[in-house]
Amino acid sequence: MQKKDFLSGLNSEQLKAVTHIDGSLLVLAGAGSGKTKVLTTRMAWLIQNYQLGIGEILAVTFTNKAANEMLYRVSSMLNADSRMMWVGTFHSIALRMLRAHYEEAGLIKNFQIIDSNEQQSLIKRLIKQRNLDEDKYPPRELQNFINYQKEHALRANQLSPDNLRTKYWVELYAIYEEVCNRDGLVDFTELLLRCYELLSFHDGILNRYRHQFKHILVDEFQDTNQLQYKWLQLLSGIKSTVFAVGDDDQSIYSFRGAKVGNMRAFMQDFTAPEPLLLEQNYRSTQTILAAANAIIDNNGDRIGKNLWTSQKSNDKIRLYEGYTEEDEAYFVVDEIKSLHNNDGVELSDIAILYRSNAQSRVFEQHLYNRGIAYKVYGGLRFFDRMEIKRVLAYLRLILNPNDNEAYLRVVNFPARGIGAKSIENLLLVADENSVSFVEAVNFLPEKSKKNILKFNNLIKTMQEDIKVLNLPETISYVIETSGLREFFENEKDGEDRIENLNELVTAVTGFLPENPSDVLAEFLAHSVLESLDHQAAKNEQSIQLMTVHAAKGLEFKVVFVVGLEDGLFPHDNSLNSQNNLEEERRLMYVAITRAKEKLYLLRACSRLLWGKRLSAPLSRFVNEIPAELILNISGMSQIGYSQLDGHSYKDEQYDDTGWVENKTSRVELKNSDVTLKIGDMVSHAKFGRGKILKLFAEGKKMTAEIFFIGIGKKVLDLNIAQLEKAY
DNA sequence: GGCAAGTCTATTTTT
DNA sequence: TAGACTTGCC
Numbered sequence: 001m002q003k004k005d006f007l008s009g010l011n012s013e014q015l016k017a018v019t020h021i022d023g024s025l026l027v028l029a030g031a032g033s034g035k036t037k038v039l040t041t042r043m044a045w046l047i048q049n050y051q052l053g054i055g056e057i058l059a060v061t062f063t064n065k066a067a068n069e070m071l072y073r074v075s076s077m078l079n080a081d082s083r084m085m086w087v088g089t090f091h092s093i094a095l096r097m098l099r100a101h102y103e104e105a106g107l108i109k110n111f112q113i114i115d116s117n118e119q120q121s122l123i124k125r126l127i128k129q130r131n132l133d134e135d136k137y138p139p140r141e142l143q144n145f146i147n148y149q150k151e152h153a154l155r156a157n158q159l160s161p162d163n164l165r166t167k168y169w170v171e172l173y174a175i176y177e178e179v180c181n182r183d184g185l186v187d188f189t190e191l192l193l194r195c196y197e198l199l200s201f202h203d204g205i206l207n208r209y210r211h212q213f214k215h216i217l218v219d220e221f222q223d224t225n226q227l228q229y230k231w232l233q234l235l236s237g238i239k240s241t242v243f244a245v246g247d248d249d250q251s252i253y254s255f256r257g258a259k260v261g262n263m264r265a266f267m268q269d270f271t272a273p274e275p276l277l278l279e280q281n282y283r284s285t286q287t288i289l290a291a292a293n294a295i296i297d298n299n300g301d302r303i304g305k306n307l308w309t310s311q312k313s314n315d316k317i318r319l320y321e322g323y324t325e326e327d328e329a330y331f332v333v334d335e336i337k338s339l340h341n342n343d344g345v346e347l348s349d350i351a352i353l354y355r356s357n358a359q360s361r362v363f364e365q366h367l368y369n370r371g372i373a374y375k376v377y378g379g380l381r382f383f384d385r386m387e388i389k390r391v392l393a394y395l396r397l398i399l400n401p402n403d404n405e406a407y408l409r410v411v412n413f414p415a416r417g418i419g420a421k422s423i424e425n426l427l428l429v430a431d432e433n434s435v436s437f438v439e440a441v442n443f444l445p446e447k448s449k450k451n452i453l454k455f456n457n458l459i460k461t462m463q464e465d466i467k468v469l470n471l472p473e474t475i476s477y478v479i480e481t482s483g484l485r486e487f488f489e490n491e492k493d494g495e496d497r498i499e500n501l502n503e504l505v506t507a508v509t510g511f512l513p514e515n516p517s518d519v520l521a522e523f524l525a526h527s528v529l530e531s532l533d534h535q536a537a538k539n540e541q542s543i544q545l546m547t548v549h550a551a552k553g554l555e556f557k558v559v560f561v562v563g564l565e566d567g568l569f570p571h572d573n574s575l576n577s578q579n580n581l582e583e584e585r586r587l588m589y590v591a592i593t594r595a596k597e598k599l600y601l602l603r604a605c606s607r608l609l610w611g612k613r614l615s616a617p618l619s620r621f622v623n624e625i626p627a628e629l630i631l632n633i634s635g636m637s638q639i640g641y642s643q644l645d646g647h648s649y650k651d652e653q654y655d656d657t658g659w660v661e662n663k664t665s666r667v668e669l670k671n672s673d674v675t676l677k678i679g680d681m682v683s684h685a686k687f688g689r690g691k692i693l694k695l696f697a698e699g700k701k702m703t704a705e706i707f708f709i710g711i712g713k714k715v716l717d718l719n720i721a722q723l724e725k726a727y
Numbered sequence: 728g729g730c731a732a733g734t735c736t737a738t739t740t741t742t
Numbered sequence: 743t744a745g746a747c748t749t750g751c752c
Contacts, residue, residue: 063742066741113742115742116742192742255740256739256741528742
């Protein structure tokens with residue numbers, strides 16, 4: 001077969017990375033530096049050049065999206081069957097190994113994965129059962145405790161508590177382990193730990209994989225936690241050919257256990273040479289990169305790199321300082337309209353990024369009011385929807401009737417006359433006799449058995465019936481037989497739910513299991529580990545709204561970073577420690593490096609928070625950007641300047657009026673039948689279009705300070721002036 | 728099971 | 743303050 005040339009089109013650093021062969025290597029890949037290209041080209045190149053089987057390379061990522069992207073690119077480069085490849089998230093790879101060796105791992109064949117919500121509800125139940133006060137011993141804390149211990153490869157019996165509190169936690173951790181084992185449940189962290197233990201305790205299995213994987217590639221290495229790091233160490237062995245790609249400047253998940261320190265440790269533990277730097281950026285303009293570099297430069301603990309680009313651009317970063325969050329949103333929507341209508345920018349090329357989910361609401365409102373299509377990411381995942389979870393719970397019970405979590409979720413849904421009391425009794429006898437809930441029915445007094453037995457028999461019938469059905473048929477069957485369809489059909493707002501149920505059946509039509517005899521188990525695992533949502537909206541023409549966290553790895557022509565206020569971004573809770581502040585700064589770095597061409601930074605001078613209107617100082621991160629990179633356009637609609645070029649935005653703050661403190665000032669006024677808000681556009685018969693800057697009320701007298709385009713500021717008496725709302 | 732009243736909580740959350 | 747979520751009651 002003719003060899004393909006994968007290497008042309010790589011820059012010299014990328015080439016070095018792709019063709020590195022002796023031992024392990026850490027690649028520091030800056031934002032937009034062609035990280036995925038390097039990873040995928042390397043895989044294709046290794047396979048072709050060293051005649052490796054496609055199963056002899058292991059590539060691990062953090063998201064399914066990244067894994068799918070890699071699979072797609074590599075398989076099209078090599079014309080190979082992607083199912084033979086070991087490319088996946090840490091969790092899915094661990095799952096694959098556990099399925100293959102479930103007995104050695106001490107699991108039942110049909111073990112099920114539970115997500116963090118289910119983990120929490122299980123933990124809650126255990127705390128209740130031990131009669132501990134939930135306020136004093138919050139389930140959340142125990143959940144964190146358990147996950148933390150697991151991330152450090154510590155089982156309950158390896159812990160020695162030093163106070164009463166940890167004594168309870170350790171005790172409950174042990175019970176939690178016991179319950180999960182009994183019911184065949186595996187939480188997210190358990191997947192990794194179980195797999196780690198499987199490899200640690202079984203030399204044969206470990207050696208098999210060590211031998212199989214000639215090369216291991218890791219994406220987003222800065223996000224690995226302790227356990228993932230140890231797992232990699234174990235799996236790679238002494239020969240250690242781990243190719244780790246990461247960017248310490250984009251480490252934004254330390255709050256859930258990611259250790260940036262793993263990057264530094266890597267060089268020593270994996271005897272890797274100095275890291276290779278990919279600093280040429282192919283995404284953003286010079287201006288955007290200069291700002292990003294200037295910001296991240298304020299962080300102390302960096303491995304250190306500087307992004308550069310051969311692109312030039314005179315387009316400055318635009319800063320808009322709105323009066324309120326309404327004003328902020330109004331401006332963004334205005335600007336989007338103009339970008340779309342006048343400059344022909346596609347809506348899907350525009351993103352609004354914010355620090356916290358709650359900020360999306362105002363933008364949604366404004367976008368909706370003005371008829372612009374938008375999509376908010378990070379809402380409820382498809383598989384997290386209540387109706388879908390119920391269907392999945394039935395499926396889980398079919399596979400494993402001892403799955404108590406699933407049992408509780410549907411035993412009385414739709415209602416079958418099994419009330420809280422009956423369930424409580426069931427839990428009690430199950431606990432007393434150390435059996436699962438299905439089995440517990442035998443220990444109940446004869447007269448309270450009836451309905452529960454009926455339910456158990458329903459599951460039994462289902463188990464029999466689905467034997468001859470394929471996956472879509474099975475799901476369809478379960479939706480009908482369980483009574484779920486009927487229930488939602490009779491519910492007054494059930495249409496959406498019915499639609500989702502139908503979609504579930506459609507969605508599974510294309511599901512391809514690795515091993516056809518395990519379709520159901522594989523599908524259930526897939527439903528926990530993967531969300532459907534992301535792929536769905538690829539071609540939709542709509543503005544993209546998401547948190548900065550969710551935006552990592554993505555890029556857009558135009559990016560609006562909103563809510564740039566100290567206290568919001570950086571967030572209040574992060575201002576107390578240097579480490580947290582530096583993580584916020586990396587988050588800011590991630591935010592602005594998403595932009596390819598145009599970057600807008602926004603803030604509101606005052607914001608409704610905690611039920612109060614608070615004045616909000618400009619984010620310190622904006623102050624870290626050299627003034628000459630920024631064009632402050634806050635004044636443009638208000639003061640009428642067409643050019644503020646060269647002005648430092650620092651001179652443009654609106655603290656002179658003190659209007660936030662002014663007792664008579666208002667954010668909103670009702671004038672006859674219209675409600676006027678600061679930031680609203682109005683039109684006046686004589687002065688034309690204008691924007692409301694301030695609103696005052698003194699007794700019955702109401703006045704508004706309005707900036708009229710081409711005229712300037714006017715203070716008008718609202719009882720006299722004829723104002724109409726305008727857009 | 729459904730509704731009303733009460734309580735809690737406002738940071739991010741790849742799996 | 744608002745909303746999501748829980749609890750309590752019929």
